[in-house]
Amino acid sequence: MDPQLLSIHxxxxxxxxxxxxxxxxxxMLGLPPLIGFLAAGFILNVLGAEGGEFLNAMADLGITLLLFSVGLKLKLKALVRPEVWGVASLHMTIVTLLVGAMILLLSYSSIPLLSGLDLExxxxxxFAMSFSSTVFAVKILDELGAANAKNGQIAIGVLVVQDIAAVVFIALSMGKLPSxxxxxxxxxxxxxFLLYQLLNRVGHGELLILFGITLALLGADIFELVGIKEDVGAxxxxxxxxxxxxxNELSKALLGFKELFLVGFFLSVGMTAMPGWVExxxxxxxxxxxxxxVALYFGLFNLFSLRSSTSWRTSLNLANYSEFGLIVGAIAASTGWLSNEWLxxxxxxxxxxxxxxxxxxNIRDSLYHLWRPKLKRFERPRRLLGEENLDLGYIKVVVFGMGRMGTAAYNAMHCxxxxxxxxxxxxxxxxxxxxxxxxxxxxxDATNPDFWTRVxxxxxxxxxxxxxxxxxxANMNAALRLKEMGYLGNIAATAKYPDEEDDLxxxxxxxxxxxxxxxGLGFANEIQTFVVQK
Structure with a gap:
């Protein structure tokens, strides 16, 4: 990341x-705000506005913090699973060939921009269309609380494999090999070991946040210095x-900063270029x-023995194109491989x-419920760890989510x-x-419709x-799944704000x-008990 003195225009x-x-x-329309940020970018584009240094730096920092947060949640062993690297490599190859064949076929037409394109x-x-967006997918997974779910981990793993392929492509296309x-x-x-010791000593406040931001930027700069894409360093x-x-605490501490700076990224996407009717x-x-x-993702995930519901959810996590297309467009335009209009x-x-x-x-579970009989036909009989059937017929109380609150609730009801x-x-x-x-x-995963077929x-x-x-x-979705299954017993759920309690x-x-x-009430009761005992 180039050091620069920023001034706000x-x-x-x-x-x-x-x-x-x-x-x-x-x-207010029930869609993620990021769509509004994209729309704002296009509105500004139509009005003739252009992104400046502040907006670009904001976007770069947002992506750097996003990928650093992805790294905090990613275990290296997740990348070596066949359902991750196998699906990622096969999908990229097949999509590249299919889209390439379609474009080559259309090159014989008279459509501007397509006419006369060669095989390369x-x-x-x-190749640009074979990628899915890391920025978008991780942001959606964070909102759903599904980054650590089976479908979230596999989706992130596939995205990381794609990012590695992107780094290799950029290095080769620019003739810039790593130092x-x-x-x-x-x-x-x-x-x-040193990073662990520092993390142990920074506490839980502003030093923790500053440690995370510093580490992300330091990783980006170090990798860029040796000729490797800075995002990989983060x-x-x-x-x-x-x-x-x-x-996990560090990831949550950086969440607000990451969300804020990513606004710059989504704005800059909309402001990238002014399209005409041909584009x-x-x-x-x-x-x-x-x-x-998406169908190809679904078929490949089933081929690698995922349940149909997990395949479906993972595929829809990846149901988009990637900002890598913009990078390809910029490289191709600068080298003369493609015209500037392709950007x-x-x-x-x-x-x-x-x-x-x-x-x-937003509607993936409704669609799965509608198409479930057809989608289940693609399942393979083998089950991966974490998706096997479970015998829980003797259970009277179930706690979904075993974080600090869930573990405390479990221990309280254990006796x-x-x-x-x-x-x-x-x-x-x-x-x-x-x-x-x-x-x-x-x-x-309580929000997964097929969880109930496992139990x-x-x-x-x-x-x-x-x-x-x-x-x-996630709590709302899990409660809705329970109601759909006809559960008539008691449901209790945690919330942070009064409007969330009203929703539940x-x-x-x-x-x-x-x-x-x-x-706060629990703390006051503890104090009262202590005073009475004294």
């Missing part, structure tokens, strides 16, 4: 205000400390290929795919329901840690369901626990 606050208004309107250019466009000094990056592995530095107990027509043509891209095509394709993908994620209590945790590593400490915890007898004697999932949206009660959750309010 008088128009920058106006652009951010427009992004806020567009994001608010889109949120067609394959280049196909021999890149081998010195191996020294980062033993230096992890990702690798995050992975180095992913196993530290405070990595829009070609972009729509490439958007029509998106369902085939506008890639910007339109990226934006439209974001809008479609955001809507699909009254010993032998009839189970915790369900979305993170497989956390599940194994709980089981090693003697708790009855299984791996599963066919769970609802029979179930009396209580406690929802302590990481986000409000509106869909039939009888008991809500406001974390902030109840924590």
């Amino acid at each position: 008088y128009s920058d606050p106006l652009w951010i205000a427009i992004a806020f208004l567009c994001g608010l309107i889109i949120k 250019s067609a394959l280049l466009i196909g 021999p000094w890149a081998l010195a990056l191996l020294a980062l592995i033993p230096l992890r 990702l690798v530095l995050g992975m180095l400390i992913a196993n530290h107990p405070k990595s 829009i027509l070609i972009a729509l043509l490439l958007i029509l290929f998106l369902p085939l891209k 506008a095509v890639f910007a339109i394709v990226l934006t439209f795919s974001f809008i479609l993908s955001a809507h699909l994620v 009254d329901y010993e032998g009839h209590l189970v915790g369900v945790e979305i993170d497989q590593d956390k599940t194994l840690r709980h089981r090693a400490s003697g708790l009855n915890v299984v791996s599963g 066919p007898e769970l609802l029979d004697g179930l009396e209580w369901v406690l929802l302590t999932l990481p986000t409000h949206k 009660k509106a869909i039939g959750v009888e008991h809500t626990f406001n974390i902030y309010k109840e924590a």
Whole structure:
């Protein structure tokens, strides 16, 4: 990341205000605010505005923090799983060939921009269209609280493999091989001990946040100095400390900064280039290929033995095109491989795919329920770890989400329901840690419609369901799944704000626990008890 002295232009606050208004309107329509930020970028583009240094730096920092956060959640062993690297490599190859063949066929037509393209250019466009957006997918997974779910981990793994391929392509296309000094990056592995010690000492406040931002930027700069894409450096530095107990806390501490700076990225995408009718027509043509891209993901994930619901969810996490297309467009335009108009095509394709993908994620479970009989036909009989069937017919109380709140609730109910209590945790590593400490915890996702097919007898004697999932949206989705399954017992759920409690009660959750309010009441009760005892 190039060091630069930033100054805020008088128009920058106006652009951010427009992004806020567009994001608010889109949120009121029930869609993710990022679509509003994209729309704001296009509105500003139409008005003739151009992104300046402040906006570009804001976008760069947002992406750097995003990939650092991805690294904090990514375990290296996830990349070597066949369902990750196998699907990623096969999908990229097949999509590149299919899109390349389609573009080459259309090159014999009289359509501007397509007419006369050669095989190399067609394959280049196909390669750009084979990627899915890391920025978009990780942001959606964070909002759903599904970054540690089976579908989230596999999607992130596929995206990282694609990012590695992107780095190799950029190095080769620009004739810029990594410096021999890149081998010195191996020294980062033993230096992890020092990073752990620093992380132990920074506490839980502003120093923790500053440590995370510094580490992300330092990783980006070090990797760029040795000729490797800076985003990879941020990702690798995050992975180095992913196993530290405070990595999750650090990720949450950086969340607000990451969300803020990513506004710059989505604004800059919309402001990239001014498309004409020809560019829009070609972009729509490439958007029509998106369902085939998703279907190919779904088929490959099933081929590698994922359940149909997990394949479906993972595929829709990746149901978009990538900002890598803009990078390809810039490189191809600078080298003369493609005309400058293709940059506008890639910007339109990226934006439209974001809008479609955001809507699909909102209705993915409804679509799965509608098409389930057909989708289940593609399942293979073999089950991966974490997706096997479970015998929970003896359970009376289930706690979904075994974080701090869930574990406390589990321990509180253990005496009254010993032998009839189970915790369900979305993170497989956390599940194994709980089981090693003697708790009855299984791996599963309460928001997944097919979770209930894994536990066919769970609802029979179930009396209580406690929802302590990481986000409000996840708690809402889990409660809706329970109601769809005909569960008539008690449901209790955690919330942070009064409006979240209202949302939960509106869909039939009888008991809500406001974390902030109840924590204060619990503290006051403890003090009263202490005073009485004295």
